[in-house]
Amino acid sequence: VNYLTHIAMEVREILAELGFRSLSEIIGRTDLLKQIARYEYDRLDSLDLNPILVRMPLSHSKDKLKDRNYRKEPIGFNLDEQIIRDAAPVLQGKGSISLYYEINNTMRTIGAKVSGLISKQNGDTGLSNGTLEINLEGTAGQSLGAWLVKGVRINLMGDANDYVGKGLCGGIITVKPHPRSNLIPSENVIIGNTCLYGATGGELYCSGRAGERFAVRNSGANGVVEGAGDHFLEYMTAGTVLCLGSVGMNMGSGMTGGIAYFYTKDWELAPLMNSEYVEFGNMEEEDFLKIQTLLENHVKYTNSESAGTLLKSFEQEKQFFFKVQPKK
Template sequence: HDLKNSNPEARVHVKLVAEVGVGTVAAGVSKAHADVVLISGHDGGTGASPLTSLKHAGAPWELGLAETQQTLLLNDLRDRIVVQVDGQLKTGRDVVIAALLGAEEYGFATAPLVVSGCVMMRVCHLDTCPVGVATQNPELRKRFSGKPEFVVNFFEFIAEEIREYLAELGFRSLDEAIGHVEMLDMSAAEDHWKASGLDLAPILHQPELPAGTALRRVVQQDHGLQHALDNTLIQLAEGALNEGTPVTLELPIRNVNRTVGTMLGYQVTKRYGGQGLPDNTIDISFTGSAGNSLGAFVPRGVTLRLTGDANDYLGKGLSGGRITVRPHEEAPLDGHIISGNVALYGATSGEVFIRGVVGERFCVRNSGATAVVEGVGDHGCEYMTGGRAVVLGPTGRNFAAGMSGGIAYLLDLKSERVNREMVAIETLTEEDGEFLKETVEKHFAETGSPVAKELLADWDAALGRFGKIMPTDYKRVLAAAEAARIEGRDIDEAVMAAAVQG
């Protein structure tokens, strides 16, 4: 739902590994309103795939596809979702078999890669590809001899073979063949002496269905976007979207309003690209309880101010926007939980100011946003790679697990709650002190936080209570970049050298 809101014109895909029970998962994917489900067979995988996955993961795509088609048909879910298949499809015959088993889209990866010049050295992850396909090394890239025409030619032959098979089977188009598993003849395979005792009937089973049941996707998924609060926001912010005119709005919000601000953000990005609009061009104040994913993927120029409380995934994937959350003046909630779990998951830029405590997994995979909060649950800043987090309150256990970038500042830091495998606890520099004062002042201005007010009343004493969590590798790379800048050397080369050294 979040992804569909972020771009209503795009299809949302879910990839599943072909294995026993994949049909049940595919049914869930269809119920969750994905546009496409991909059944991926065990034979697939280029050289970038781990060897254990190539050898041991999954089942043949034919088995996974047959189970998926049958399960979707039996649960009246097939007509609303596209079924895609991949995993070493090489010929037109493979495509026709996949169509008869129920797929309507077919993925080719390794075959066109080989057509382009790949020799399957399986060193894609080492930057040593001898034919210049999977490498950033300019000397190796010179060896690439592929041309687009090679791939076009390959697929023209695939299409020609498909047409020959369809003519032989009596179908006028590939769409007509989809799901007609009765056209598959297994006798040659079953009669072979090596297949003695093998029963392939389950693959060929066609469930008993009412007349006229569609064997492929014939209707669009109903994502319910027409009911979204964002439709109102887009109408009210028309001046800002079309001409960049500042707009200020005030609206109530309820927890049935999910992913609020995301379709609005999509309209901003569609018109103005990644740079968005100037800060606070669209300034919206909400009162009430927000549903999941308030402000997901919101770009620069959109500010969402919530008076009340929020659910999980606040600011998920935040992309430059600003979000503030504060309790209602009549609610005695200061210091209480005001937002759910997984706030700022995967945020890339922007600011969030939260007057209150949030749940677990705060700032997981944050790569560039600045966040201020007054307490977090377990696993805060897990896998964080950039940005800065300021925690003006207690933290749960396992803080900074897998944190490889960014900086976290914790008030009254308890070292036993920090996962120190990849980070170090450091004292503040003068620059850190300046950043913290500026950020806490901004937090007070945005939310009226009593915690921030108390800290700012005696800032010198407050500053001594902060601890700094710094990823060790990140610190070394920053130092290398700064040294390269001072010496006039190439910064990217210095960063790469420091990373390799680590």
């Protein structure tokens, strides 16, 4: 607050020097601007800024120079409300249902409102496994499957923005490329940053790479991803994550719980770990069984070629799996 207050004071002083009382008085006054010379930066001095310094004719009213409506976006179509209508019998405890929708990136927090309604009706128990399946095609906006509860599964064919599985608490989210895509999943990002943020349960399977801060503050969910950016598993406290591709720097920073498995045949993990917080653990038979189960689920939900190949030659590939855990 103090920082913004000081900025406001400085703006006020500059306006006073120019002879004005408010910012609204200088809207459109490009005549008050001039290009300065910065001789040490020859490339900047060669820019011609005159086209953007042209002042509008006086015949134009100031109303045309200022948007007084603040560009408030309309609420528009809410997919969750449609899902609630389509799944009404199921939400009332009658059978199960599989739904399909085409989506775009303006559709945010898909599944959150449905989960809220289920929690209101059933509490933490959610629904029986396999009760509500939501199949999506396209690009999901932020927070796909946020707070998704048990019994709800979202299957996305396409890609998604940041915060996939934020607050996930029992539901299942799967993301795989569209069949028409020519991109190699293990080499391309399919979900954005900060996915599984604060998740407490459930599962996430992504046939592709994730952005940065995957599973930050994960507190109980399981996830499979085919690579990710920096700060992987930051502040993680519980859950299990299997990574089939390379990650960025600062892996495991602040991690105090949970387990992570890495397939490292073509890259080196150790230099990317935050050794202040995490260390390698001994691989036991139980760990390999967990990895196999995660790989099988990954193939079942996403048809991942990478996971399928690993399963076919698992005994030969076991040597390339490593376990990372918090330092004791």
